[in-house]
Amino acid sequence: MAxxxxxxxxAAVSLSVALASVxxxxxxxxxxxxxxxxxxxxxxHVNSNMMSGFNGxxxxxxxxxxxxxxxxxxxxxxxxxxxxxxxxVEWHDYNxxxxxxxxxxxxxxxxxxxxRNPAGRTGLVGRGLLGRWGPNHAADPxxxxxxxxxxxxxxxxxxxxxxxxxxxxxxxxxxxxxAIPGGMVDPGxxxxxxxxxxxxxxxxxxxxxxxxxxxxxxxxxxxxxxQEHLVIxxxxxxxxRNTDNAWMETEAVNYHDETGExxxxxxxxxxxxxxxxxxMDISDKLKLYASHAQFIKLVAEKRDxxxxxxxxxxxxx
Numbered sequence: 001m002a003x004x005x006x007x008x009x010x011a012a013v014s015l016s017v018a019l020a021s022v023x024x025x026x027x028x029x030x031x032x033x034x035x036x037x038x039x040x041x042x043x044x045h046v047n048s049n050m051m052s053g054f055n056g057x058x059x060x061x062x063x064x065x066x067x068x069x070x071x072x073x074x075x076x077x078x079x080x081x082x083x084x085x086x087x088x089v090e091w092h093d094y095n096x097x098x099x100x101x102x103x104x105x106x107x108x109x110x111x112x113x114x115x116r117n118p119a120g121r122t123g124l125v126g127r128g129l130l131g132r133w134g135p136n137h138a139a140d141p142x143x144x145x146x147x148x149x150x151x152x153x154x155x156x157x158x159x160x161x162x163x164x165x166x167x168x169x170x171x172x173x174x175x176x177x178x179a180i181p182g183g184m185v186d187p188g189x190x191x192x193x194x195x196x197x198x199x200x201x202x203x204x205x206x207x208x209x210x211x212x213x214x215x216x217x218x219x220x221x222x223x224x225x226x227q228e229h230l231v232i233x234x235x236x237x238x239x240x241r242n243t244d245n246a247w248m249e250t251e252a253v254n255y256h257d258e259t260g261e262x263x264x265x266x267x268x269x270x271x272x273x274x275x276x277x278x279x280m281d282i283s284d285k286l287k288l289y290a291s292h293a294q295f296i297k298l299v300a301e302k303r304d305x306x307x308x309x310x311x312x313x314x315x316x317x
Contacts, residue, residue, distance in 0.1 A: 008231045017248065026240050034251050048184075050275075062085055062120055062122075062238055064238045064241065065119065065122045065238050065239060065242035066079075066122055067240050070099060070124060070240070071174065071175060072101065073099065073101070075099045076147075077124045078096045078123040078124070078208030079098055080094075080121045084121060085120035086121075087120070089255045091121075094121065096122070096124050098125045098126045099124055099243075100126035100127045101127075101128060101129050102126060104129060104130065107131055108131075114189055114245075116245065117242060117246075117247050118236060118247075119236055119238070121244075122244050122250055125243060126247055127243060127245060128241050128243045128246060130243070131244075132182065134246065134247075135236075135247060135248075136247065136249065137184065137185040137249055137251075138185060138237075138249070138250040139183070139185055139191050139194040139195045139198060139252075140252040140253070140292070140295065141180070141181060141182060141195040141196070141253055142167055142232060142252060142254040142255070142280075142295060142296065142299055143167060143199065143203070143223075143224070143254075143257070144165050144167045144168075144254060144255070144257070144258065144274075144299060145258075146163055146166070147164040147165070156306070157309070159309045160306045160307075162306040162307075164283075164305065165282045165299070165300060165303055165305035166281055166282065166297060167180070167279070167282060167299070168180075168181060168199075168203050168277065168279060169261075169288075170202050170203060170275075170276065171270075171275045171276040171277070172274065172275070172289060173275045173281065174273065175289065176275075177288065178280065178288050178289065179288055179292050180252070180289075180296070181198055181199050181202040181203045181274065182198050182252075183198040183201075183202070191251050195253055195255075196221055196222075196225045199216075199225075199270055200217060200221055200275040202270070202271055202277070203268055203269075203274075204217060204267070204268065204271065205269040206271065207271055220262070220266055221266075224263070229254060229255045229256075230253065230254040230302055231252075231253050232253065232254050232298045232299055233251070233294075233298060234250075235249055235250075237291050238290060238291050240263070240290065248290070249301055254299050254302065255304065282296055282299070282305060282306070284297070284308045
């Protein structure tokens with residue numbers, strides 16, 4: 001990482017997270033290299049409990065951000081052991097690989113590159129595939145319904161005795177993993193608009209519809225997205241695209257079709273970044289992209305739906 005100086009105006013990074021609170025402050029003119037290796041010399045203060053509400057350990061919430069190779073490349077990160085993730089731990093030999101995709105370099109540089117990942121070291125500096133330095137904002141619509149039999153009755157799990165919830169899942173074209181449909185918030189766009197747009201593009205193939213079909217689709221989507229909803233999570237995401245200088249933040253929102261009537265009138269069709277789309281039963285067996293399984297678990301808890309066959313932990317385990 002090129003040497004440089006942190007400006008005196010770089011005072012704070014503040015994330016509003018449903019289950020965590022992080023504040024990073026700097027007061028001085030230490031070099032980037034010095035700041036990278038020793039936060040105490042740069043007088044940084046970190047109060048971090050990133051996503052601990054999901055699993056109780058910070059290390060486990062910062063795994064995917066340390067995986068190699070970096071998405072869409074053959075770049076291998078510098079290995080970061082669990083006990084060296086936190087910036088407060090001095091590590092003079094820390095030497096992260098620098099990587100920013102060519103496609104990203106061709107775009108605008110949005111912010112101060114000296115900003116730091118609030119969850120800790122990732123083994124890679126630069127922006128990777130992310131367009132902005134610092135937080136890159138996304139929105140994830142979690143569309144759910146109850147699993148029902150042919151008579152329309154809710155199906156309960158034989159062990160937990162709770163009703164089984166389903167959500168709309170897409171298979172990402174870039175990595176082949178199943179995920180919640182969603183995407184980046186466009187400049188100046190409201191989160192509510194992003195949630196509806198991304199679901200339409202990826203789960204209903206709205207980009208390929210005729211003008212008349214789009215109008216009809218928008219009316220149906222308005223009915224779904226104008227009802228009461230639950231903000232499941234808002235904040236930092238453990239994402240394989242994260243670097244020391246750029247990371248993902250998201251707002252995951254659950255829109256629930258209690259009777260199933262709204263979604264019965266919408267035909268799922270993969271589009272845009274999605275290769276496939278389907279209704280998927282919710283349980284602890286799910287293997288999903290990034291932190292999506294953790295978001296889905298929170299939905300199950302909020303809806304008092306089946307999650308685990310373990311009677312001791314249930315949804316709260």
